[in-house]
Amino acid sequence: xxxxxxxxxxxxxxxxxxxxxxxxxxxxxxxxxxxxxxxxxxxxxxxxxxxxxxxxxxxxxxxxxxxxxxxxxxxxxxxxxxxxxxxxxxxxxxxxxxxxxxxxxxxxxxxxxxxxxxxxxxxxxxxxxxxxxxxxxxxxxxxxxxxxxxxxxxxxxxxxxxxxxxxxxxxxxxxxxxxxxxxxxxxxxxxxxxxxxxxxxxxxxxxxxxxxxxxxxxxxxxxxxxxxxxxxxxxxxxxxxxxxxxxxxxxxxxxxxxxxxxxxxxxxxxxxxxxxxxxxxxxxxxxxxxxxxxxxxxxxxxxxxxxxxx
Amino acid sequence: xxxxxxxxxxxxxxxxxxxxxxxxxxxxxxxxxxxxxxxxxxxxxxxxxxxxxxxxxxxxxxxxxxxxxxxxxxxxxxxxxxxxxxxxxxxxxxxxxxxxxxxxxxxxxxxxxxxxxxxxxxxxxxxxxxxxxxxxxxxxxxxxxxxxxxxxxxxxxxxxxxxxxxxxxxxxxxxxxxxxxxxxxxxxxxxxxxxxxxxxxxxxxxxxxxxxxxxxxxxxxxxxxxxxxxxxxxxxxxxxxxxxxxxxxxxxxxxxxxxxxxxxxxxxxxxxxxxxxxxxxxxxxxxxxxxxxxxxxxxxxxxxxxxxxxxxxxxxxxxxxxxxxxxxxxxxxxxxxxxxxxxxxxxxxxxxxxxxxxxxxxxxxxxxxxxxxxxxxxxxxxxxxxxxxxxxxxxxxxxxxxxxxxxxxxxxxxxxxxxxxxxxxxxxxxxxxxxxxxxxxxxxxxxxxxxxxxxxxxxxxxxxxxxxxxxxxxxxxxxxxxxxxxxxxxxxxxxxxxxxxxxxxxxxxxxxxxxxxxxxxxxxxxxxxxxxxxxxxxxxxxxxxxx
Numbered sequence: 001x002x003x004x005x006x007x008x009x010x011x012x013x014x015x016x017x018x019x020x021x022x023x024x025x026x027x028x029x030x031x032x033x034x035x036x037x038x039x040x041x042x043x044x045x046x047x048x049x050x051x052x053x054x055x056x057x058x059x060x061x062x063x064x065x066x067x068x069x070x071x072x073x074x075x076x077x078x079x080x081x082x083x084x085x086x087x088x089x090x091x092x093x094x095x096x097x098x099x100x101x102x103x104x105x106x107x108x109x110x111x112x113x114x115x116x117x118x119x120x121x122x123x124x125x126x127x128x129x130x131x132x133x134x135x136x137x138x139x140x141x142x143x144x145x146x147x148x149x150x151x152x153x154x155x156x157x158x159x160x161x162x163x164x165x166x167x168x169x170x171x172x173x174x175x176x177x178x179x180x181x182x183x184x185x186x187x188x189x190x191x192x193x194x195x196x197x198x199x200x201x202x203x204x205x206x207x208x209x210x211x212x213x214x215x216x217x218x219x220x221x222x223x224x225x226x227x228x229x230x231x232x233x234x235x236x237x238x239x240x241x242x243x244x245x246x247x248x249x250x251x252x253x254x255x256x257x258x259x260x261x262x263x264x265x266x267x268x269x270x271x272x273x274x275x276x277x278x279x280x281x282x283x284x285x286x287x288x289x290x291x292x293x294x295x296x297x298x299x300x301x302x303x304x305x306x307x308x309x310x
Numbered sequence: 311x312x313x314x315x316x317x318x319x320x321x322x323x324x325x326x327x328x329x330x331x332x333x334x335x336x337x338x339x340x341x342x343x344x345x346x347x348x349x350x351x352x353x354x355x356x357x358x359x360x361x362x363x364x365x366x367x368x369x370x371x372x373x374x375x376x377x378x379x380x381x382x383x384x385x386x387x388x389x390x391x392x393x394x395x396x397x398x399x400x401x402x403x404x405x406x407x408x409x410x411x412x413x414x415x416x417x418x419x420x421x422x423x424x425x426x427x428x429x430x431x432x433x434x435x436x437x438x439x440x441x442x443x444x445x446x447x448x449x450x451x452x453x454x455x456x457x458x459x460x461x462x463x464x465x466x467x468x469x470x471x472x473x474x475x476x477x478x479x480x481x482x483x484x485x486x487x488x489x490x491x492x493x494x495x496x497x498x499x500x501x502x503x504x505x506x507x508x509x510x511x512x513x514x515x516x517x518x519x520x521x522x523x524x525x526x527x528x529x530x531x532x533x534x535x536x537x538x539x540x541x542x543x544x545x546x547x548x549x550x551x552x553x554x555x556x557x558x559x560x561x562x563x564x565x566x567x568x569x570x571x572x573x574x575x576x577x578x579x580x581x582x583x584x585x586x587x588x589x590x591x592x593x594x595x596x597x598x599x600x601x602x603x604x605x606x607x608x609x610x611x612x613x614x615x616x617x618x619x620x621x622x623x624x625x626x627x628x629x630x631x632x633x634x635x636x637x638x639x640x641x642x643x644x645x646x647x648x649x650x651x652x653x654x655x656x657x658x659x660x661x662x663x664x665x666x667x668x669x670x671x672x673x674x675x676x677x678x679x680x681x682x683x684x685x686x687x688x689x690x691x692x693x694x695x696x697x698x699x700x701x702x703x704x705x706x707x708x709x710x711x712x713x714x715x716x717x718x719x720x721x722x723x724x725x726x727x728x729x730x731x732x733x734x735x736x737x738x739x740x741x742x743x744x745x746x747x748x749x750x751x752x753x754x755x756x757x758x759x760x761x762x763x764x765x766x767x768x769x770x771x772x773x774x775x776x777x778x779x780x781x782x783x784x785x786x787x788x789x790x791x792x793x794x795x796x797x798x799x800x801x802x803x804x805x806x807x808x809x810x811x812x813x814x815x816x817x818x819x820x821x822x823x824x825x826x827x828x829x830x831x832x833x834x835x836x837x838x839x840x841x842x843x844x845x846x847x848x849x850x851x852x853x854x855x856x857x
Binding site: 126263 | 328346720817829
């Protein structure tokens with residue numbers, strides 16, 4: 001092959017430059033996601049550092065009173081307690097229901113039932129959370145008040161927690177279902193061959209084999225519940241409380257404040273500035289660290305305990 | 311007992327016990343699933359009931375609408391479902407009619423709130439340079455430079471429009487609004503329809519179509535002026551709704567031999583509602599006690615008179631914020647997905663970087679939305695405290711439409727990237743290899759082969775992301791967008807507003823008519839938007855998965 005023919009096979013300089021340019025632009029788009037993460041960390045860190053230069057970190061982590069606007073008390077424990085209450089309630093609602101739905105959809109439901117139920121359940125996660133908050137406040141609370149022999153406040157943790165539970169059901173069910181349906185059929189058939197019933201196969205073979213995926217879905221869903229904002233702001237009220245101890249039910253019937261609703265309350269305060277504004281970022285940092293840890297944990301569980309079938 | 315039976319196996323009772331256990335277990339599973347579904351139904355029924363008030367309606371009202379609406383559409387649906395051609399025509403017809411109706415509302419509202427003069431200046435001046443580039447491309451028969459030159463020329467056009475703005479505005483402000491609507495809405499629609507008809511039939515028909523759309527629009531405007539009505543809305547309706555609907559209907563009618571009755575679907579629905587409403591008024595039947603009225607859609611918010619309260623500013627705000635967000639975020643998201651799927655190698659430091667980016671994106675998807683609000687606040691308030699002068703120099707504040715759009719854009723970025731990645735991954739490698747084999751470069755392969763294949767998947771992800779963004783409230787509260795707004799935002803640099811914020815602000819209103827009336831109706835609008843978007847996404851996904 002002569003030199004001349006070689007050059008005709010080469011793309012000309014402009015074309016090569018153009019290809020490089022596009023590649024660079026697209027890489028820039030991908031790199032922007034790193035910038036977003038750095039932006040979040042810088043934003044949170046900046047506010048948090050300024051906050052802890054004025055409020056001691058010990059006072060923040062061990063303080064039992066959160067009253068930033070009126071008294072300048074910045075104890076995070078009441079907010080953590082509120083977050084815990086909401087998360088526990090939502091877990092009680094969502095974890096069993098979500099797992100049952102996953103087992104039902106993958107082991108029992110006919111394809112036709114599945115094709116109707118799956119999109120319907122996806123809608124549960126797609127409904128705007130502000131609507132859930134409104135639903136919890138205006139419809140769920142009066143309903144609970146009628147049904148349960150407890151004295152509910154207008155704003156209470158139970159109705160908000162139940163609504164948060166509804167939001168995270170599809171998360172539990174879809175991730176668990178993925179894990180369950182990736183259990184190979186050979187395991188099921190082997191169990192049937194040993195004389196197991198469908199109940200035995202589901203509870204003693206399939207669910208144990210999918211444990212890592214199920215646990216990971218639980219952790220992810222709880223992380224989502226911790227970060228849920230609008231439902232809690234609207235339906236759980238904005239009064240931070242330390243947990244009621246011997247009288248546990250009071251935790252459910254009373255108004256609580258979570259980390260997220262604490263952030264929203266400060267954001268809504270008239271001309272928030274200085275230490276108040278920074279408190280918002282400190283809470284944001286707390287929330288970010290909490291949810292990120294749980295998300296990483298979920299991924300680690302999924303990887304570490306995943307059974308390899310292939 | 312026979313010798314061959316296992317003596318330890320007590321068949322009867324053990325089997326019965328296990329059978330019962332299995333049945334109970336299945337019952338529990340079904341019950342849990344039903345709890346999820348029932349919660350969903352309860353939410354829709356309770357909120358819908360308060361918003362629409364069907365309990366107040368007379369029995370004859372239900373009978374009336376059964377006769378005019380439910381019966382004809384049910385019969386029609388049964389007919390259409392049996393005929394595959396008619397059913398696909400029906401789908402197209404529904405998409406055209408209701409798509410263009412929604413489109414016309416969005417176009418009118420956006421152009422009206424951004425001011426027709428501004429839109430006209432940016433559109434006309436801004437499209438001059440891209441038009442030149444395209445003309446050059448046409449003349450030279452495709453040049454290396456036109457691809458990269460197009461976005462640059464758009465940017466250049468917008469910047470020059472900004473510079474020329476003060477000089478043009480005195481001249482253009484004497485022109486009536488409706489003429490500007492003709493320029494910015496009818497012009498592009500007529501040209502687009504003309505090109506569509508040209509590609510399907512002939513250049514002559516194309517020209518006729520364009521002229522017909524323009525003529526019909528001007529004629530309607532003329533009639534509106536003689537009647538003393540503002541012609542702007544009729545201009546938009548005729549060009550955005552009547553034009554496309556007529557073209558698609560005629561095109562389908564001439565192309566298809568059978569199943570033409572599929573075109574009737576949307577008209578049966580609209581006709582049933584109109585006839586029902588007319589008869590309801592004529593016969594004086596007690597109708598729904600609904601809060602979902604034109605007043606709600608068209609009025610501004612009123613804090614003290616629920617029957618006068620409207621959510622027009624909030625609707626316009628939501629449309630503007632989410633639309634701007636789409637423009638800012640979707641190209642970046644798809645670009646990132648293209649890089650990660652098509653360019654990033656799997657080995658070497660670049661490969662490790664790509665893996666890190668993937669992990670980072672999935673972590674970003676799990677960051678609570680309030681945290682994005684804090685990011686937006688830090689970004690647009692004082693630029694992380696690093697350069698507090700920067701946002702001010704750019705004319706940015708956290709409560710503006712553009713800042714709200716950017717904040718939501720960062721929030722949905724992971725969703726767009728992940729769904730686009732999935733769509734790109736599902737394009738078979740043979741197509742890429744085939745394209746490379748024909749001598750196409752990587753970018754040519756992506757643009758001409760991979761992207762067109764992946765479009766339905768990417769579109770599905772975008773629609774779901776839009777649905778998520780429309781209901782997002784917390785980040786907007788954090789960046790300080792006003793929760794109650796009395797006037798619509800004036801363009802992209804105006805103060806933002808959004809429908810979910812008003813629901814948030816009024817959910818606990820002490821006046822019960824707000825709590826269980828206006829807010830319920832606003833929630834129904836939000837829920838309906840979400841449902842329409844989700845079902846469109848599912849329809850697109852099913853349609854292309856089957857093909």
